[in-house]
Amino acid sequence: MKELASHGRVPDRPAVMTDVAKLAGVSHQTVSRVLNASPQVRPETRDKVLRAVAELGYRPNAMARGLVSRRSRVLGVVTFDTVLYGPASMMLGIERAARAAGYGVSIVTLERVDRAGVLAAVDTLAGQGVDGVVIIAPQTSAVAALHNLPARPVAVAVEVGQDAPLPSATVDQFEGSRLAVRHLLDLGHETVWHVSGPGDSLESRDRIEGWRRTLAESGATAPPPIGGDWSARSGYEAGLVLAAQPDVTAVFTSNDQMALGLLRAFAERGIRVPEQVSVVGFDDIPEAAYLSPPLTTVRQDFDEVGRRSMALLLHLMEAEGEVPNPPPVVPTLVVRGSSAGPQRD
Numbered sequence: 097m098k099e100l101a102s103h104g105r106v107p108d109r110p111a112v113m114t115d116v117a118k119l120a121g122v123s124h125q126t127v128s129r130v131l132n133a134s135p136q137v138r139p140e141t142r143d144k145v146l147r148a149v150a151e152l153g154y155r156p157n158a159m160a161r162g163l164v165s166r167r168s169r170v171l172g173v174v175t176f177d178t179v180l181y182g183p184a185s186m187m188l189g190i191e192r193a194a195r196a197a198g199y200g201v202s203i204v205t206l207e208r209v210d211r212a213g214v215l216a217a218v219d220t221l222a223g224q225g226v227d228g229v230v231i232i233a234p235q236t237s238a239v240a241a242l243h244n245l246p247a248r249p250v251a252v253a254v255e256v257g258q259d260a261p262l263p264s265a266t267v268d269q270f271e272g273s274r275l276a277v278r279h280l281l282d283l284g285h286e287t288v289w290h291v292s293g294p295g296d297s298l299e300s301r302d303r304i305e306g307w308r309r310t311l312a313e314s315g316a317t318a319p320p321p322i323g324g325d326w327s328a329r330s331g332y333e334a335g336l337v338l339a340a341q342p343d344v345t346a347v348f349t350s351n352d353q354m355a356l357g358l359l360r361a362f363a364e365r366g367i368r369v370p371e372q373v374s375v376v377g378f379d380d381i382p383e384a385a386y387l388s389p390p391l392t393t394v395r396q397d398f399d400e401v402g403r404r405s406m407a408l409l410l411h412l413m414e415a416e417g418e419v420p421n422p423p424p425v426v427p428t429l430v431v432r433g434s435s436a437g438p439q440r441d
Contacts, residue, residue: 172222176205189403252412265425267397294325351378
C-alpha cells in the first residue's frame, strides 16, 4: 500500500479513526461514513479507507459506537438447513457483508420452517438487542410469518420473491432456469426434462416456471417434472426413472447435488453423459468442475446477494418510509463437459 503510506506512518499504539483518516488522506467523517456503509462515498475513496483500515489493523470500538448511536452493532440472521450449499453460501455472503459494514452477526437456525418458527427466531434475536434482522426462509410455509413481524427490529428477507411483504434481496431464479433450458435447446435437444426441488420451496417454484415457460416459448412440449428434495439421493432416484425413458436426451436439475446423484444413476445404467444425455445443474457447487464429466450449471452470486441484503437492511435502519427492493441478482451459465448436442442416428 505504498500510495497510502505517503500520507502517514503506521502508529506503534492501537490505531484510532484519525490514524485511518491520515493514512487514507481523507477526513475522519469520511472514515466514519465508510465504516457505517454510507452510500454517499465514492468507490475509490471507500477502497482507500478500507485499505488503510487493513494496513493499520484498525478495530472500531463497538461498545463506544453503540453508546453514541444507541445501537448494538449486531445484526441477526434467521436461516435454515445450513447443510445445503445454497443457504450456507447465502449465510456466508451476508456475514461477509455485515463484517465489512462493521457489524457482528448473531445467527438463529430454524427448528421448524413455518410461521411459528420464524416468529420465535425473530423474537429471540429481538431479545438480544440486534439492530436489524435478515431472514433466509425461501419456503411457502415460512412466508406467512413475514406478514406478522413486529415493527422492531427492522427486517429484510432473502429469496422470498419480489412480492414479499417486506423488503427483500433475491436471485432471478426464473432467468437462471431460462439460461439452462435455452442452452440445451440451442444445442439441438427437442425438449428438456426437469428434476425439481421440494414443492414448498419458492426457489424450486420459480425454477420450474422458468423451465416450463422457456419450453413453451420454443414450441417444445414439457415432460412431467420429477420431484426431488435437493439431495443427491433424490437425484439418483430420479436418474433411475429417467434412465428407463429412451427418449430422454437432456435434463435440467434444480440443484447440483441432485445432478450429482443423477450422474451416478446414469453411469450405473450405462448411459453416457453428454453423448447420450446432457445434464445441467444449478448453483455451481465447488465440486461441479470436478465431477465426471465436469458439470454445466447455473452460478448464483451469493456474495452479491449478501451485499444487497445488507445494504437494504442498513438503508431501512436509516430511512423514513419505504425502501425500494434492489433488482434481482442475475445468475450466469457456466458451460462445462456435461452438455452437448444430441447424437443423431
